[in-house]
Amino acid sequence: MIQLISLLVENKPGALMRITGLLSSRGYNIESLTVARTLDPTLSRMTIVVDVDPNLRSQVIKQMNKLINVLQATDFTETPSVAREMALLRVRATMETRTAILKESEIFGARVVDSSVEGFAIEATGAPEKLDEFIDVMRSYGEIEVTRSGLIAVSLEAKRLRLSPPIPTATTTAGREPARAGSRPAAPAPGPSRSRDARAPASPQRSEQRTSQTETE
Amino acid sequence: MANLMSGARMLLECLAREGVDCFFGYPGGVTIPLYDAVYDHHIRHILVRHEENAAFAASGFARSTGRVGVCCATSGPGATNLVTGLTDSMMDSIPIVAITGQVHSKLIGSDAFQEADTFGITRSCTKHNYLVKDIAELPQVVHEAFYIAASGRPGPVLVDITKDVFQGQAHYAPVSSIHLPGYKVNTEGHTGQIRRAAQMIWDAERPLVYAGGGIVSAGAAPELLELVELVDLPVVCTLMGLGGLSGSHPNFISMPGMHGSYASNMAMTGCDLMIAVGVRFDDRVTGRLSAFAPHAKVIHIDIDPAEIGKNRAPDLPIVGDAKRVLGRVVKVLADLESEMAVRNTEGRKAWWRQIRAWKEEHPLKPALSVDEIKPQHVMFEVDRISNGEAIVASDVGQHQMWTAQFVRFNHPRRWLTSGGLGSMGFGVPAAMGAQVANPGQLVFALVGDGGFQMSLPELSTIAANKLPVKIVILNNGYLGMVRQWQELFFNDRKSAVQLECFPDAEKLAAAYGIAGRTIERPEDLRPALEAAVREPGPYLLNVRVSPYENVYPMVPAGAAINEMVLAPPTPVAVPE
Numbered sequence: 001m002i003q004l005i006s007l008l009v010e011n012k013p014g015a016l017m018r019i020t021g022l023l024s025s026r027g028y029n030i031e032s033l034t035v036a037r038t039l040d041p042t043l044s045r046m047t048i049v050v051d052v053d054p055n056l057r058s059q060v061i062k063q064m065n066k067l068i069n070v071l072q073a074t075d076f077t078e079t080p081s082v083a084r085e086m087a088l089l090r091v092r093a094t095m096e097t098r099t100a101i102l103k104e105s106e107i108f109g110a111r112v113v114d115s116s117v118e119g120f121a122i123e124a125t126g127a128p129e130k131l132d133e134f135i136d137v138m139r140s141y142g143e144i145e146v147t148r149s150g151l152i153a154v155s156l157e158a159k160r161l162r163l164s165p166p167i168p169t170a171t172t173t174a175g176r177e178p179a180r181a182g183s184r185p186a187a188p189a190p191g192p193s194r195s196r197d198a199r200a201p202a203s204p205q206r207s208e209q210r211t212s213q214t215e216t217e
Numbered sequence: 218m219a220n221l222m223s224g225a226r227m228l229l230e231c232l233a234r235e236g237v238d239c240f241f242g243y244p245g246g247v248t249i250p251l252y253d254a255v256y257d258h259h260i261r262h263i264l265v266r267h268e269e270n271a272a273f274a275a276s277g278f279a280r281s282t283g284r285v286g287v288c289c290a291t292s293g294p295g296a297t298n299l300v301t302g303l304t305d306s307m308m309d310s311i312p313i314v315a316i317t318g319q320v321h322s323k324l325i326g327s328d329a330f331q332e333a334d335t336f337g338i339t340r341s342c343t344k345h346n347y348l349v350k351d352i353a354e355l356p357q358v359v360h361e362a363f364y365i366a367a368s369g370r371p372g373p374v375l376v377d378i379t380k381d382v383f384q385g386q387a388h389y390a391p392v393s394s395i396h397l398p399g400y401k402v403n404t405e406g407h408t409g410q411i412r413r414a415a416q417m418i419w420d421a422e423r424p425l426v427y428a429g430g431g432i433v434s435a436g437a438a439p440e441l442l443e444l445v446e447l448v449d450l451p452v453v454c455t456l457m458g459l460g461g462l463s464g465s466h467p468n469f470i471s472m473p474g475m476h477g478s479y480a481s482n483m484a485m486t487g488c489d490l491m492i493a494v495g496v497r498f499d500d501r502v503t504g505r506l507s508a509f510a511p512h513a514k515v516i517h518i519d520i521d522p523a524e525i526g527k528n529r530a531p532d533l534p535i536v537g538d539a540k541r542v543l544g545r546v547v548k549v550l551a552d553l554e555s556e557m558a559v560r561n562t563e564g565r566k567a568w569w570r571q572i573r574a575w576k577e578e579h580p581l582k583p584a585l586s587v588d589e590i591k592p593q594h595v596m597f598e599v600d601r602i603s604n605g606e607a608i609v610a611s612d613v614g615q616h617q618m619w620t621a622q623f624v625r626f627n628h629p630r631r632w633l634t635s636g637g638l639g640s641m642g643f644g645v646p647a648a649m650g651a652q653v654a655n656p657g658q659l660v661f662a663l664v665g666d667g668g669f670q671m672s673l674p675e676l677s678t679i680a681a682n683k684l685p686v687k688i689v690i691l692n693n694g695y696l697g698m699v700r701q702w703q704e705l706f707f708n709d710r711k712s713a714v715q716l717e718c719f720p721d722a723e724k725l726a727a728a729y730g731i732a733g734r735t736i737e738r739p740e741d742l743r744p745a746l747e748a749a750v751r752e753p754g755p756y757l758l759n760v761r762v763s764p765y766e767n768v769y770p771m772v773p774a775g776a777a778i779n780e781m782v783l784a785p786p787t788p789v790a791v792p793e
Contacts, residue, residue, distance in 0.1 A: 014336060021340050062523035068345045071399040163398040169360045
């Protein structure tokens with residue numbers, strides 16, 4: 001089954017590799033993937049379409065959320081969202097078919113972006129199924145070449161973006177004593193076990209709550 | 218300008234701020250500038266004999282203390298040799314930080330000498346990894362690496378540092394905070410879910426705690442003990458969870474799963490409430506998943522949301538730190554005690570009677586013989602000496618399962634084993650790391666003759682650092698676990714499992730300047746082990762055990778865990 005995932009990702013080296021690597025190592029098949037910068041140049045938005053067993057859908061999202069560079073992973077498959085794809089076609093047109101091709105393009109809301117004696121370059125956007133139809137129609141006029149962008153999507157609901165606040169680092173001075181791994185905050189640690197608690201980020205209530213600019217603007 | 222320093226020195230300062238007092242490594246071309254800084258720094262460096270063992274030693278250090286273990290390797294082959302150790306720590310959620318050198322940033326991508334794409338290679342075997350090409354980023358990255366390794370579900374983090382960063386000079390200002398906006402750890406657990414969990418526990422007639430490595434890594438053993446004693450719950454501990462509840466505690470049944478005890482597996486199958494804490498419903502525990510715990514409602518407590526519902530959909534999920542969540546569950550249980558404890562008392566008593574009956578029906582009993590040393594006999598004697606207190610590192614295979622079956626661990630962090638990855642060659646270097654971290658402790662490395670020979674070079678490290686590790690080789694001359702499967706499932710065609718020409722252990726030990734002995738008579742076992750423990754330095758005890766012993770009970774692959782094979786099948790005559 002097709003799953004539509006939207007990711008907000010820190011624009012760091014290797015971020016794309018982590019995401020595609022995770023998908024392939026867990027055995028999920030990528031149908032399409034698009035990436036581009038958001039309004040905040042330190043972040044990228046990715047839209048990924050994967051072919052996955054419906055039972056594994058939430059697992060995919062959870063695994064994505066575990067990646068340190070992923071700020072938010074959202075399943076758009078069943079939430080209100082708009083998804084579009086773009087296709088660029090080069091269509092060979094004879095003198096006899098030129099008018100018909102233009103007419104068909106108009107019906108599908110596609111635009112001619114280049115015209116030559118050999119034919120046209122046409123740009124079409126829409127839902128993937130609509131593009132499939134358009135491409136089928138164009139093929140009936142002869143040889144074509146197609147490049148598709150893969151799906152991009154935007155949510156119709158404003159989504160709160162929950163981010164973790166900064167964490168203070170160790171206050172111990174270098175080499176003063178063999179401090180425990182988790183002695184960062186002042187809290188006394190009676191055993192190694194406390195280390196994780198002491199260093200855990202603040203509770204969700206104290207987390208930064210902000211609506212991503214990239215989401216609302 | 219007092220704080221102008223090299224990147225190498227800066228790295229060591231950051232390690233010191235993280236409380237690192239020793240690390241395991243092996244130098245090479247691009248890390249020479251780093252080792253120049255190590256030369257006169259107070260952090261102790263332990264020179265191993267192979268990088269893989271640096272990672273295993275760091276893992277042994279981390280497993281036995283709960284602190285982050287650190288290992289270091291050079292670019293190219295050094296870094297690729299770490300991969301097995303990193304994957305091992307990834308599978309078992311062990312916090313380690315690996316530092317690797319990388320070629321000069323201007324040479325990256327040019328197929329330079331000893332260049333490898335360490336960042337790409339280690340993507341899938343680390344919790345997170347970094348490539349540092351700018352000295353300005355170095356302190357920040359090192360502190361992030363330690364934080365990521367130790368917090369949440371722990372794991373390995375690798376920091377790949379180019380040669381020019383080690384060599385470069387910059388002003389060092391200690392980093393006061395790090396910011397990882399996308400790294401979310403939920404420790405507390407949902408209050409409503411915790412309340413419901415407490416109710417389900419009081420309501421259950423046949424409850425069972427299924428405790429895993431998460432108990433150990435969260436330091437939740439005291440909370441688990443409180444929970445178990447408050448409600449008188451029976452407990453099974455997974456391979457990774459052994460010691461989470463004391464092996465001597467009356468409520469501890471034993472390990473469940475493929476080589477778990479009859480009582481554990483029957484209790485798993487028969488329970489009506491499974492309180493799963495810090496576990497991942499691994500295939501070696503569940504057997505055929507569709508037949509696993511068919512009557513049970515499942516409460517699943519785990520810090521990693523992705524574990525919840527991955528293999529078994531729980532009736533009540535709680536995402537949180539095992540220590541915090543169990544502590545809160547105990548509180549609610551205590552509040553409800555007066556009102557609810559009287560429920561199901563009869564049912565619970567019957568459940569305990571049933572469990573005891575299962576235990577008596579097919580107890581885990583070591584096979585003993587007067588003619589030859591049975592491997593289980595070794596475990597029995599090690600257990601007698603340890604009495605639940607020693608640190609025991611194992612390798613992987615038959616002896617690992619026998620250790621898990623017969624050696625008790627009365628505390629967490631005493632049992633070091635490569636559980637998820639099952640990597641041979643783990644035992645000796647892990648014991649080495651644990652001994653470095655726990656100088657006064659008795660540390661055993663119980664290894665097979667196969668795994669021992671994979672980690673053989675570390676005898677040199679052990680001798681050089683005078684680490685009093687007691688290496689006990691269960692020498693059956695075979696890759697026992699593979700042979701067992703060949704016997705049972707491949708018509709006894711023993712293919713490539715016989716390990717001939719094992720060296721003379723006494724001479725081998727003597728060559729490294731350490732004490733050693735080979736024994737093969739059962740009556741020698743106890744005195745030889747006691748002598749090994751009395752020896753102030755390291756000891757290599759080679760025990761020739763019966764070559765054809767197999768591990769039982771055994772759940773065949775694909776079977777349900779109550780479909781155990783309890784004893785060896787009657788021998789079938791094989792036509793010549």
